[in-house]
Amino acid sequence: MDKKLLFGRIKRSKFFIVGGIGVFFIIILAFTSPLFVSFDGTTSSLMERFTPPEGFSKGLAGHILGTDQLGRDILTRILLGARISLSIAIICVALSAFIGTVLGLIAGYFGGAVDKIIMRTCDVFLSIPSLILAIAIMAVLGTSIINLITVMVISRWVQYARLMRNQVMVIRNKEFVLASKAFGASHWHIMFKQIFVNITTPLIILLSQQIGQMILMESSLSFLNMGIQPPLPSWGSMIANGRSYIASYPWVVVAPGIALMLTVLSFNFLGDGLRDILDPKQK
């Protein structure tokens, strides 16, 4: 894929541009928020409960998006939550991608019994809906960030394994693979240097789409009190806990909901844009 063609496509893919800007903006905002934020998002101040959003009337010092049921500033919590939700999502995606890819590669490359075992395990994990699997595991391990990550990885590695396995199956009998085997290259070399390099595109596309799904899964887990534990804020728990006040104090749940939506939307846009750019079939 020569550079000129790549940039040509990037310029033309609206999704990629919008998504890229969105993701860049969100990451910058999330990781630089401590500098300009004027409240500590975790300690409660019961006197200021449910203060409606003051916008910029008091400049940056005021509660721009109002306060929640414990008087904590919502904007601060959204920014703090952004950092937590994003880092967890990225870690989970990386881990599940790593496990899934390795297993997928092995299954696809060696085939036969190994492939059967790995694929059957995938079927087993697929037959148990991921949320229920997560609840059962969380009940066992208890709720902490490490367990949250373990649960999300356990229920998501299957997608990568299946994708990688199918891709490897396609490439395995291609001439250049057989040729390198003829030259006596080691299995690992072939698997990672030869095969893996050629199937990074579908992996990248799946990766970009999975980040959004991870954030959504965390929000569902928080709804069941299994996500990120207080006092650390996460968008999911903010929505879950604020949902009963939606009629009387809507900003408590609407603000994090929109933040979450915009972030996941940007990642999805980025993912789609990447798919259009890297998609080999694109004439």
Add this chain to the structure above:
Amino acid sequence: MKKTFTFIALLMFCMALFAGGSNEQSSDIPASVSLSDKSEVTVAVTQNLVSLDVGTTPSGASLAVFDMIYDYLVDSDHNGNLMPQLATSWEVSEDNLTWTFHLREGVKFHNGEDFTSDDVVFTFERMQENPSKYPLYSANNFSLIVSVDAIDDYTVTFTTSEPFGALLTSLSGMAIIPADTVRELGDAFFTEGYCYGTGPWKFEEWIDGQYISFTRNDEYWAGQTSNVDRLVMRFITESSSIVAGLISGTIDATGRVPSDMLSQFDGHPEIILDTVDTSQILIIGLQCGDYSPFHDENVRKAFSYAIDRQLLCDAIMGGGKASNSIMSEGTLGYDANVKMPYDPELAKQLLSESDYNGEPITLYVNTAVVQGEEIMLAVCDMVNSVGFNCNIQMVEQAYINEVRVSGDYDAYVVTASFTGGDPYGYLNQRVLSDSHHHNYADPEINDYITLSNRETDQTQRNEYLKSAVGLMSEHCAPQIALFCYEYNTAIRDGVEGIEYSPEGLYYFDDVYIDK
């Protein structure tokens, strides 16, 4: 387009058919009910009913349901006073071991079977034979009852292994079932929807997870004055849905509206809001073993004095009474002049004197506690401001049971309530017999509790309990209390007769519509 689409529809349809086989009549509940046209009331219950068997684990839902269908030997007005119901009068022998009950005559079950002493004996013995199958047996301490004997058709005696001061209260939880019918049908009597009682309402239908409905029993022996034909109890856990249901008309009454949602009823005059003081109390159990910071009394006192209980009530709960001890008003052992001060300075000073220097303390908060996360986060901020290093972890009831029995906790947070205003059960289980778990054994307190167990005269029991509770507040051990809940009720104008017990449970057997 047509052909392919039918394939997709076919796939969906056959799946629903496959699953829909066993339960067709799912679409007959009235979507929304207005009081004027049909005298029918729908109430929302926040707890899901799991079993219709009278021996099942007592829960908010089961107590309300049994109160409708069945009667008890002794009825409680849910405020600590006991009155005759199926038993017209009773007396106890000098050695306080044998209670004799004289039964009401001419009472019939819903299927026409006569009520006799045989029903009372059978109701008890059924649970006695297989106590594990009927959790009510251990919940109401029936193990203290040695035997139940029918002297004649309308007299029955209960013999206890030791003087049992709270026998009447525990009998007020034992619903009497028709012996002959149940002998014949066995468990099917409950699972197949017979459930004949002698109560003011007849059981109509129960769909797990959805609703249970009753029809009025016009032949009720004590007279049935209600003009409601049918009462539907719907199981809804989601409070925002209950509020939406009230506003949209599908629900007529509910007992627990979080105070922050009350403002949604502005502009809805047809919904009457009210508050009910309950004895349901929010309790923090402290681990007083030497491996936990709370073994030092100063640390416990610092922790308790650093909490501004009144602010919690006013700001978060919008109501409720800050509590000075683990007893709430209206329960035996409550002593108004026990003091539990809010004094952060004293707390800071006490803490600095103690050998606590910032080890992290985890409070396990039961997810079932109403607004538990918010309350305890506020409490954490309060105690942390005086020098503690606390955080919370939301856990399920199962986790709390496990942790309490194993003793491996710093503190756990639960709500507790005293059935019939009598703390007998709580004090014995959580304070007396639990001491090897929370590792706090003050001989003085334990003596007062055992004395109160033996005493059958209520006023004397009250004195003993007061001194026990006073000591517990003074030493802030083994539990401290935060406040008693005040529940907001929301009832459609015209629906009357819903009773509320101090434990925060509600009973609908006297419901009627005031047109």
Add this chain to the structure above:
Amino acid sequence: MEHALIEIKDLKVEFKTERATAYALNGVNLEIKKGESLGLVGEAGAGKTTTALSILNLLAKPAAHIMGGDVLYKGTSVFSMSEKKLRDIRGKEISMIFQNPLTSLNPVFTVGEQIAMVLRTHKNLGKKEAFQEAGKLLETVGIASYRLSDYPHQFSGGMRQRVGIAASLACNPELLIADEPTTALDVTIQAQILELMKDLQDKYSTSLLMITHNLGIISELCQKVAVMYAGRIIEYGTVKEVFKYPAHPYTKGLLGAIPRLDVDSDHLEVIPGNIANVHHLPSGCKFHPRCAFCKKECEQEEPAMNRINDNHYVACYINEGGL
């Protein structure tokens, strides 16, 4: 003067993709008279299929651009026709057989359906009659009619091509365009297909546009032949005339490349270089870089088509004056 069935006048077509622009047709002039069968010969990428598709105005919309010229069917321009008019012609008056039988049949519909749909659309037959008619058509192309309800993947390449042919003859069209019908088939099947087309031609006297790079097929089936190179017709005439006295060096090269039984030469004439690159066409006569007789003006000017005799035209400076 009565219009020929098909007149292609100076047709220029370009395909714009994000990479670059492909100059597929650079001024094609061609004519097909009623009942006449014309062979269109040229290497791959010369623009043969594009020419065929433009007759039916079926060029892929976003990428294809008609830069100039026109295609007339019975005098009216195909590009200006309404969608409805075009639909009436396609499959009824002009029908087409595609090159690759494996991909030109809809995999998820029965063979019968793919023939019957033409009948239903143009002869508005009911579902049942259409299927019966389709059965007869299958018989004519040598497939048992009970195989109507089979799916394309249950047929061999040759059989699928027969289905394509059956579908194209459903409404006995005036013009049948065959875009390299036998290229994807092996020789024995090729012979059967050609045999079949020959009898059909006699039976239905449809005019035929046979597109192929196989000169043998042309000599068997066609009266006229047009040689195409880099999007232009460089030689046109009767088969006998052109094959006997090829005028354009490229046509000579093509004919020279066929192994001949009657001549025992141990080498085949090879045309040096490779096909003109559609993205960067050479100036002047597109063949000049590979032409042994290349002259100066060949490099600048595109030679016009000039007449050698009534049955032979060539666009080449070398042979301007005829043989």
Add this chain to the structure above:
Amino acid sequence: MGKYILRRLGATIVVLFFATLITFILIRLAPGNPALMMLADSATPEEIAAMEAYLGLDKPVIVQYLIYIAGIFKGDFGTSIMYQRPCIDIILSRLPATALLTFAGCTVGLLVAIPLGVLAGVKQGSMVDLSAMTFALLGQSMATVWLAVLLVLIFSVHLGWLPALGYGTFKHLILPAITIGFPLASQTTRLARSGMVDVLKEDYITSTYAKGISRRQVYTKYAFKNAMLPVITIVGLQIAGYLGGAVVTEQVFSWPGLGALMVSAIGNRDYPLVQSTLLVVAVMVSLVNLIVDIINCLVDRRMTLN
């Protein structure tokens, strides 16, 4: 076809076996003892021991598992600790709710997604395509909780058109179905679009046009059937996910389905109920996958049932 189904059933049984094994082990590792859950706080150690014996929890874990598996073959899924009734009765009373919700959700999703996706595929690059894709991305970016709560706020509390909760009449079904349908619709729209785009490039489409078939007929019939192949497979997988996974939706709308049952069963450590609910869900998932495969083969005959 028969041999294939037998082999598939064999594979499914193996999968189900492992699924139950995993849940059996998982739930037993969870802290909390079901016996304690059943007894009120006042239980004495002897009562706890008696309860454990009654529930069969005192036997070694292996024996418990064998009893459970033996039970399944006899069709006895064990009695629920919480409900004190055979698990299968409870599950079957809740199954129609989840099945109905999933079915409604999928129908809503497909009715929106397929036409929209086809339209976007046909008018590739146009405004319709762009807005359809944005709709699709939007659907996949909303937290289910948030979507559900917003729907209740708008349609039930403010507009009062639809009931906010409960189960029974058609009106109860609309909001939960939209909550499930919307994300499903967005994924299916994208699939339908890319399916359509790919198919329209195929030779057989050009040959169909060459036969004088109208554009509308090509889009709605000849191209459509091919474009739907990837959609059917993916939707099949998604339905499987929704069968057990509509937990959040069922919670917000108080919908008496399997999801809510599962959460409360795990919460109360009701071992038999958790295992049997999961087994039923796994069976449903495998069944749906089988049905999808068969439908796939019916639609696309090239798919030999390997």
